[in-house]
Amino acid sequence: xxxxxxxxxxxxxxxxxxxxxxxxxxxxxxxxxxxxxxxxxxxxxxxxxxxxxxxxxxxxxxxxxxxxxxxxxxxxxxxxxxxxxxxxxxxxxxxxxxxxxxxxxxxxxxxxxxxxxxxxxxxxxxxxxxxxxxxxxxxxxxxxxxxxxxxxxxxxxxxxxxxxxxxxxxxxxxxxxxxxxxxxxxxxxxxxxxxxxxxxxxxxxxxxxxxxxxxxxxxxxxxxxxxxxxxxxxxxxxxxxxxxxxxxxxxxxxxxxxxxxxxxxxxxxxxxxxxxxxxxxxxxxxxxxxxxxxxxxxxxxxxxxxxxxxxxxxxxxxxxxxxxxxxxxxxxxxxxxxxxxxxxxxxxxxxxxxxxxxxxxxxxxxxxxxxxxxxxxxxxxxxxxxxxxxxxxx
Amino acid sequence: xxxxxxxxxxxxxxxxxxxxxxxxxxxxxxxxxxxxxxxxxxxxxxxxxxxxxxxxxxxxxxxxxxxxxxxxxxxxxxxxxxxxxxxxxxxxxxxxxxxxxxxxxxxxxxxxxxxxxxxxxxxxxxxxxxxxxxxxxxxxxxxxxxxxxxxxxxxxxxxxxxxxxxxxxxxxxxxxxxxxxxxxxxxxxxxxxxxxxxxxxxxxxxxxxxxxxxxxxxxxxxxxxxxxxxxxxxxxxxxxxxxxxxxxxxxxxxxxxxxxxxxxxxxxxxxxxxxxxxxxxxxxxxxxxxxxxxxxxxxxxxxxxxxxxxxxxxxxxxxxxxxxxxxxxxxxxxxxxxxxxxxxxxxxxxxxxxxxxxxxxxxxxxxxxxxxxxxxxxxxxxxxxxxxxxxxxx
Numbered sequence: 001x002x003x004x005x006x007x008x009x010x011x012x013x014x015x016x017x018x019x020x021x022x023x024x025x026x027x028x029x030x031x032x033x034x035x036x037x038x039x040x041x042x043x044x045x046x047x048x049x050x051x052x053x054x055x056x057x058x059x060x061x062x063x064x065x066x067x068x069x070x071x072x073x074x075x076x077x078x079x080x081x082x083x084x085x086x087x088x089x090x091x092x093x094x095x096x097x098x099x100x101x102x103x104x105x106x107x108x109x110x111x112x113x114x115x116x117x118x119x120x121x122x123x124x125x126x127x128x129x130x131x132x133x134x135x136x137x138x139x140x141x142x143x144x145x146x147x148x149x150x151x152x153x154x155x156x157x158x159x160x161x162x163x164x165x166x167x168x169x170x171x172x173x174x175x176x177x178x179x180x181x182x183x184x185x186x187x188x189x190x191x192x193x194x195x196x197x198x199x200x201x202x203x204x205x206x207x208x209x210x211x212x213x214x215x216x217x218x219x220x221x222x223x224x225x226x227x228x229x230x231x232x233x234x235x236x237x238x239x240x241x242x243x244x245x246x247x248x249x250x251x252x253x254x255x256x257x258x259x260x261x262x263x264x265x266x267x268x269x270x271x272x273x274x275x276x277x278x279x280x281x282x283x284x285x286x287x288x289x290x291x292x293x294x295x296x297x298x299x300x301x302x303x304x305x306x307x308x309x310x311x312x313x314x315x316x317x318x319x320x321x322x323x324x325x326x327x328x329x330x331x332x333x334x335x336x337x338x339x340x341x342x343x344x345x346x347x348x349x350x351x352x353x354x355x356x357x358x359x360x361x362x363x364x365x366x367x368x369x370x371x372x373x374x375x376x377x378x379x380x381x382x383x384x385x386x387x388x389x390x391x392x393x394x
Numbered sequence: 395x396x397x398x399x400x401x402x403x404x405x406x407x408x409x410x411x412x413x414x415x416x417x418x419x420x421x422x423x424x425x426x427x428x429x430x431x432x433x434x435x436x437x438x439x440x441x442x443x444x445x446x447x448x449x450x451x452x453x454x455x456x457x458x459x460x461x462x463x464x465x466x467x468x469x470x471x472x473x474x475x476x477x478x479x480x481x482x483x484x485x486x487x488x489x490x491x492x493x494x495x496x497x498x499x500x501x502x503x504x505x506x507x508x509x510x511x512x513x514x515x516x517x518x519x520x521x522x523x524x525x526x527x528x529x530x531x532x533x534x535x536x537x538x539x540x541x542x543x544x545x546x547x548x549x550x551x552x553x554x555x556x557x558x559x560x561x562x563x564x565x566x567x568x569x570x571x572x573x574x575x576x577x578x579x580x581x582x583x584x585x586x587x588x589x590x591x592x593x594x595x596x597x598x599x600x601x602x603x604x605x606x607x608x609x610x611x612x613x614x615x616x617x618x619x620x621x622x623x624x625x626x627x628x629x630x631x632x633x634x635x636x637x638x639x640x641x642x643x644x645x646x647x648x649x650x651x652x653x654x655x656x657x658x659x660x661x662x663x664x665x666x667x668x669x670x671x672x673x674x675x676x677x678x679x680x681x682x683x684x685x686x687x688x689x690x691x692x693x694x695x696x697x698x699x700x701x702x703x704x705x706x707x708x709x710x711x712x713x714x715x716x717x718x719x720x721x722x723x724x725x726x727x728x729x730x731x732x733x734x735x736x737x738x739x740x741x742x743x744x745x746x747x748x749x750x751x752x753x754x755x756x757x758x759x760x761x762x763x764x765x766x767x768x769x770x771x772x773x774x775x776x777x778x779x780x781x782x783x784x785x786x787x788x
Binding site: 001002003005007008009010011012015016017037039040042045046047048050051054055058062063064065066067068069101102103105106109113114115116117131134135138168197198199200202228229230238242243244245246253254256257259260262263264266267268269270271272273274275276 | 395396397399401402403404405406409410411431433434436439440441442444445448449452456457458459460461462463495496497499500503507508509510511525528529532562591592593594596622623624632636637638639640647648650651653654656657658660661662663664665666667668669670
C-alpha cells in the first residue's frame with residue numbers, strides 16, 4: 001500500500017499554501033520590477049552590525065548561547081522588548097508579559113492554538129493579511145469580515161457584528177495595515193478596547209509596521225486602552241531589524257494565557273534559537289533602533305512618494321491610499337477593471353504586484369491591487385509605475 | 395468583563411506543560427548533581443567554531459542572511475542533510491525530501507498537524523519521550539502503548555495492536571531511546587517498515603541520538619527499509635552540534651505530505667532563521683561532524699561507564715539498561731519501591747533524576763527512573779550515584 005492524500009488531517013485538506021506564491025517567485029528574476037513582496041529593503045539590512053552583535057552575544061553567553069534555553073526566551077530580551085513596547089506604543093506590559101517568538105506569525109499561531117476551537121468566529125479586517133487568513137483557516141475558525149473606511153474598521157458596524165456573531169477573537173492590523181496601508185483612528189482604538197471588555201473577546205493586535213512612520217503623529221496601541229486584559233499585542237523585528245532573524249514577540253496581559261502559549265511553543269519548537277534572540281537583545285540594549293529607524297524611514301518615505309507620484313500614469317478614476325508609513329499602497333481601479341488580467345499584461349512587461357482579491361476572505365473586489373515600494377530603487381519605482389499604468393490600461 | 399480561563403481552546407484545556415518542569419528547575423542550582431536533564435555536555439559545545447561559521451555565513455549570504463527566506467529552507471542545507479542522512483542512516487532521500495526545521499520537535503509537530511484528526515490512534519513506545527506525548531495530546535490523538543523488551547517494541551504485539559486499533563501513525567525512537575536507552579533490533583526495523591506498508595500507517599521515526607554511539611555497530615534506519623513512502627525520518631543537530639541553534643530536519647518521502655508540512659510551517663513561523671541554518675550548512679559542508687562526534691562520543695562513553703558502575707550502590711535487585719549510546723540509562727528498582735519518594739530524599743542530598751512514571755502515557759511503573767549522564771563530570775557522576783543509592787535505600 002502506498003501513502004496517499006486521503007491521510008491528510010481535515011484541518012489541512014483545503015489548505016494549499018499561499019495563493020500568491022507563484023507571484024512571489026517572480027521576485028527572483030532581476031529583470032522584474034516587483035511591487036509584489038513585502039520584504040524590507042536590502043539597504044535596510046546591516047550584516048556587519050549583526051556580525052559584531054553575534055560575536056558579542058557569544059562573548060556574553062559562551063556555551064549558553066548554544067545550549068537549550070527556556071521556552072519563555074532570554075530574560076534580557078523580554079525586558080528589552082517590554083521597555084520598547086511600553087515606551088513607544090503604550091503597551092501595558094512588563095518583562096513577565098512578553099513571549100519572544102519566531103516573528104509575529106508565530107505569536108498569532110500560538111494564540112490561535114491557545115484559544116480557537118473549530119467554528120469559533122474571528123472578526124477580521126476586509127481586506128487583511130493573507131498569512132493570517134491561512135493560519136485562522138488551519139484552526140478552522142469562521143472568519144467574519146469587518147467593513148473599513150479610510151480610518152480603519154467602522155466601529156458601529158463592528159459592534160453589530162459582535163452582537164450577531166459573538167466572536168471569540170478579533171484580528172486587526174491597526175497601523176499601516178497590510179494590505180491597505182491604512183491606520184486605525186485614535187478614538188476607534190479606544191472604542192475597540194472597550195468593546196472587547198464589554199462583550200468579552202480577545203483582540204489580536206498585529207502591529208509589525210508601527211515604527212515605520214514617515215508622516216503624522218504616532219498613535220497609542222489598542223493595548224494601551226486595555227483595562228481588563230483582552231488585548232494581545234504582537235510585534236516583530238522583521239521590518240525594523242531583519243526578517244531573517246525571525247524574532248518577534250507577543251505581549252500577553254493574562255498570565256494563564258501566556259502560559260498556554262508557552263506550552264504551545266514548547267510543544268512545537270521548544271524554544272527560539274539563543275543567538276537570534278541575543279542579537280535583538282543587544283540591538284535594543286545598545287539603543288541602535290531609533291537611529292536605524294530614522295535612517296530607513298527616510299529612505300522608505302522617498303520610495304513611497306515616488307510610488308504615489310507614479311499613480312499619475314494610472315487610468316483616470318483610480319483611487320489609492322496615501323499611507324503615513326509602512327510598506328504598502330492600496331489601489332482601486334475604476335469599476336469593471338480586473339487586476340488579475342492586468343497582472344498578466346504587467347508581467348509580460350516585467351512588472352509585478354498582487355491583485356487585491358486575494359486579501360479578501362470572501363473574495364471579489366477584482367479591481368483592487370496591493371503595491372509594495374520598499375524593494376525597488378526610486379528609478380525602478382518610477383519606471384515600474386509607468387509600465388504598470390500602461391499594462392492596466394491594456 | 396475580564397479575560398478568564400474558560401476562553402482556552404479545548405485542545406489546550408488539559409495541557410499544563412511538562413510535568414518535570416519543576417525537576418528541571420533544580421538544574422539551575424550548581425550544588426545539585428542533576429541526572430534529570432537531557433542536555434548535551436557544555437564540553438560538547440563549540441562557541442568559537444560557531445563564531446567563525448557565523449562570520450563565514452555572513453560572508454556567503456550577505457544581506458540574504460537577514461532577508462526573508464523560503465519556508466523549505468536553504469538549498470545547501472537541504473542537500474547537506476540529505477547526503478548526511480542517506481550516507482549514515484540509509485534514509486531514502488534527496489534534498490527535495492528534506493525539510494529543515496526548528497529541532498525534531500517541530501518536525502513532529504508539523505507531521506501531526508498534517509495528518510492527525512482528533513481521536514486518531516498513534517502507537518507509541520511505552521515508556522516514551524515526554525515532549526512527544528504532550529504534542530500528540532494537543533492534537534487530541536489517542537495514544538496506544540506498545541510493549542517493549544530489551545530489543546525495543548515487540549513485533550507480534552505491535553501487529554495485534556495495529557489490527558485492533560487501525561492506527562494512523564506510529565511514533566518511535568529506534569536508537570538509544572529516550573528514556574530507556576534501548577535500540578530497536580535490526581530485523582524489527584525491517585518488520586515495522588513492512589507492517590506500515592501492509593496496513594497503511596505512517597511511521598514517525600525520531601532518531602536524534604543515533605550518531606552518539608559508543609559501542610556496537612550502527613544499524614540502518616527504519617526509513618532505509620521503506621519501499622512505499624510511509625516512514626517520515628526526523629533528525630536533529632541538537633545533540634550533535636548545539637541545541638541552542640534549533641536546527642533539525644524531516645525527511646519526507648511523499649512530496650504532497652512534505653508540501654503540507656511546509657504550509658504548516660509557513661503558517662506558524664514562516665521560515666527558520668537563515669543564520670542558524672547557514673551555521674549547520676557550513677558545519678556539514680566542511681566535514682566537521684565526524685571528528686566532532688568522535689571526540690564527544692569518547693567523553694560520553696566514559697560518563698556512561700561511570701554511571702553504570704555506580705549502580706553498585708543501588709539496592710540489590712535493581713535492573714538497568716546498558717545502552718550502546720545516547721544520553722540516558724533507565725533503571726527499575728525492586729518491586730514495591732517508589733522512585734518519586736526516592737526523588738524527594740535524593741533532592742535533600744543534592745542529587746536529582748526523573749521518576750520513570752512520567753514517561754508512560756498510561757502512568758504507573760512507580761519503581762522506574764531515568765538517569766542522564768552527559769551533564770556531569772566523572773567525579774560528580776560517581777558521587778551522585780553514591781548519594782542516589784543511599785537516598786533510594788532510604
